[in-house]
Amino acid sequence: MGLTIAEKIFKDHLIDEPFGDVSVLKLDRVFCHEITTPIAILDLMDRGKDRVFDPDKIKAVIDHVTPAKDSKTAMQGKILREWAKRHGIKDFFDIGHNGVCHAIFPEKGFVHPGFTIIMGDSHTCTHGAFGAFAAGVGTTDLEVGILKGVCTFKKPDTYKLEITGTKPAGVYAKDIILKIIQELTVNGATNMVIEFAGEVVDKMSMEERMTLSNMAVEAGATCGICAPDMTTVEYLWEFIKDDYAGKKEALESFSRYKSDRDARYVKEKTIDVSRMEPLTTFGHKPDNVKPVSQMAGTKVDQVYIGSCTNGRIEDLRVAAKVLKGNKINENVRAIVSPATPKIFSQALAQGLINIFMDAGFCVTNPTCGACLGMSNGVLAEGEVAAATTNRNFNGRMGKGGMVHLMSPATAAATAIKGEIANSEMFTL
Amino acid sequence: MKNFIGNVLFLDRSDINTDEIIPAKYLTENDKTALKPHLLEDLKLPGFDSAKDLDDKQIIITKANFGCGSSREHAPWALEVNGIHVVIAKSFARIFRQNMFNCGMLAIALSDADIEMIDSEFAHTSTNVSIDVENGIIHLSSEEKEYNIEFSISDFDKALIKIGGWVEYADLHY
Numbered sequence: 290m291g292l293t294i295a296e297k298i299f300k301d302h303l304i305d306e307p308f309g310d311v312s313v314l315k316l317d318r319v320f321c322h323e324i325t326t327p328i329a330i331l332d333l334m335d336r337g338k339d340r341v342f343d344p345d346k347i348k349a350v351i352d353h354v355t356p357a358k359d360s361k362t363a364m365q366g367k368i369l370r371e372w373a374k375r376h377g378i379k380d381f382f383d384i385g386h387n388g389v390c391h392a393i394f395p396e397k398g399f400v401h402p403g404f405t406i407i408m409g410d411s412h413t414c415t416h417g418a419f420g421a422f423a424a425g426v427g428t429t430d431l432e433v434g435i436l437k438g439v440c441t442f443k444k445p446d447t448y449k450l451e452i453t454g455t456k457p458a459g460v461y462a463k464d465i466i467l468k469i470i471q472e473l474t475v476n477g478a479t480n481m482v483i484e485f486a487g488e489v490v491d492k493m494s495m496e497e498r499m500t501l502s503n504m505a506v507e508a509g510a511t512c513g514i515c516a517p518d519m520t521t522v523e524y525l526w527e528f529i530k531d532d533y534a535g536k537k538e539a540l541e542s543f544s545r546y547k548s549d550r551d552a553r554y555v556k557e558k559t560i561d562v563s564r565m566e567p568l569t570t571f572g573h574k575p576d577n578v579k580p581v582s583q584m585a586g587t588k589v590d591q592v593y594i595g596s597c598t599n600g601r602i603e604d605l606r607v608a609a610k611v612l613k614g615n616k617i618n619e620n621v622r623a624i625v626s627p628a629t630p631k632i633f634s635q636a637l638a639q640g641l642i643n644i645f646m647d648a649g650f651c652v653t654n655p656t657c658g659a660c661l662g663m664s665n666g667v668l669a670e671g672e673v674a675a676a677t678t679n680r681n682f683n684g685r686m687g688k689g690g691m692v693h694l695m696s697p698a699t700a701a702a703t704a705i706k707g708e709i710a711n712s713e714m715f716t717l
Numbered sequence: 718m719k720n721f722i723g724n725v726l727f728l729d730r731s732d733i734n735t736d737e738i739i740p741a742k743y744l745t746e747n748d749k750t751a752l753k754p755h756l757l758e759d760l761k762l763p764g765f766d767s768a769k770d771l772d773d774k775q776i777i778i779t780k781a782n783f784g785c786g787s788s789r790e791h792a793p794w795a796l797e798v799n800g801i802h803v804v805i806a807k808s809f810a811r812i813f814r815q816n817m818f819n820c821g822m823l824a825i826a827l828s829d830a831d832i833e834m835i836d837s838e839f840a841h842t843s844t845n846v847s848i849d850v851e852n853g854i855i856h857l858s859s860e861e862k863e864y865n866i867e868f869s870i871s872d873f874d875k876a877l878i879k880i881g882g883w884v885e886y887a888d889l890h891y
Contacts, residue, residue, distance in 0.1 A: 427790035
């Protein structure tokens with residue numbers, strides 16, 4: 290019997306199966322940020338176990354609230370900063386060098402096919418885009434990960450999603466993942482790994498794959514995995530070029546982490562994107578999805594482009610293409626947060642930042658802030674946001690606020706119109 | 718082992734997410750007790766008032782996919798500092814469920830039929846529950862009736878409950 294990608298990774302990392310119930314896996318990476326890690330650090334200190342299993346496998350960043358907005362967030366940063374220093378964690382990204390965790394860690398080459406990764410953040414599933422098994426965990430799992438380099442998981446039942454057809458103009462990876470969540474519902478893949486496959490995924494850039502994998506958790510999935518291929522090799526090449534004779538050899542090595550032809554999936558589904566329209570959400574669940582055309586005319590107060598879902602350079606390019614030569618509506622305020630300093634620099638060099646500013650956007654430093662209503666663009670009661678983020682939960686961007694999730698193109702078009710709008714009218 | 722007995726709060730809705738259980742703005746707290754007054758403060762449920770309805774409740778009984786969304790362990794902590802050590806539901810989001818057991822708390826999944834039965838028999842009465850972890854029995858009682866329902870959790874989950882959580886277990890074994 291063949292194995293899926295996730296099963297192969299489990300097999301390579303298994304160290305124990307207590308009671309035959311769960312798999313205890315050895316970890317290749319433990320990622321940390323300043324919101325969920327400090328309590329783990331303080332608890333380890335309390336227990337007299339202030340140690341780390343391997344400082345080179347632990348990567349840390351201050352990203353959720355940065356620069357600190359008050360004494361409490363300053364203290365969270367301080368605890369993480371001092372801990373990283375104390376334990377010789379070299380890959381710690383502080384202000385000036387920091388960015389949204391799920392954008393900056395892949396960008397630094399920390400995620401390779403076949404890796405096991407945990408982080409105290411539900412969108413850790415993003416890193417599955419590289420053919421890794423990456424899962425969000427709570428602080429206790431994180432704490433044990435930091436101390437012992439292990440974590441437990443149930444066996445990785447895999448849900449294969451074959452994405453076929455040709456993306457129509459105006460439809461992006463974000464629209465596809467919204468459609469998937471709509472079809473699977475918010476718990477359709479709970480305790481499962483989603484494997485994204487098919488010609489549409491094969492043609493996607495790593496950025497697009499990360500957008501897909503990022504929202505796998507909104508369907509309940511543990512991880513969203515894409516098989517590694519030449520696109521993965523190209524993205525990682527600058528970091529791995531000394532390890533392989535050439536790209537072909539790297540690809541051959543990575544191909545170990547493709548599902549076998551006779552792998553067994555617990556569920557399979559094919560989604561044809563050829564007739565899709567751009568999509569957006571309504572209500573307070575990410576599976577409440579409608580075509581943008583049906584939501585057109587919905588007034589918004591704030592547009593936000595950024596986050597671990599859609600704050601990467603391609604996202605900014607697409608939004609800037611829509612915005613170029615246009616001004617945002619006078620009743621809208623718009624914010625763009627490039628997800629990392631590198632993306633910010635690229636956007637500057639490519640003239641995208643000017644386009645955003647000329648259109649009337651506020652350009653912020655890289656941070657998660659607004660997406661979860663912690664800083665940098667919190668909504669007032671009764672306000673409506675159009676956002677390229679991942680959750681429209683009640684109160685998510687601020688108590689009493691409403692969030693409509695959408696692609697960067699749709700968000701840019703919405704900023705110009707002041708109401709939910711299809712991007713096609715600005716790019717044709 | 719924590720104690721698994723108390724009065725029931727019925728939350729008649731599916732997909733209650735961790736942002737509703739504890740909003741992100743409180744994630745800047747490094748002291749779990751600071752979460753206490755904010756439990757379920759953003760819950761979207763008609764008629765629910767977190768300031769009153771949580772009073773003297775130690776057990777939550779709810780519908781499907783409880784604890785979806787953010788991985789924040791502040792959600793089980795916010796329950797814990799309010800004296801709630803048990804959530805019984807049709808199903809849970811993976812991370813929330815794991816966080817509960819990692820903290821030595823109980824997340825019990827029952828069949829849809831069992832939850833609907835409990836709902837129709839007990840939801841509008843003052844109900845007390847006690848849980849026998851060893852034998853897998855939930856004992857429900859109200860002024861008028863009593864009922865036992867069987868449940869199962871894995872041996873590994875049981876081990877976490879008994880030892881107090883995942884840090885303790887991992888420390889012993891790895």
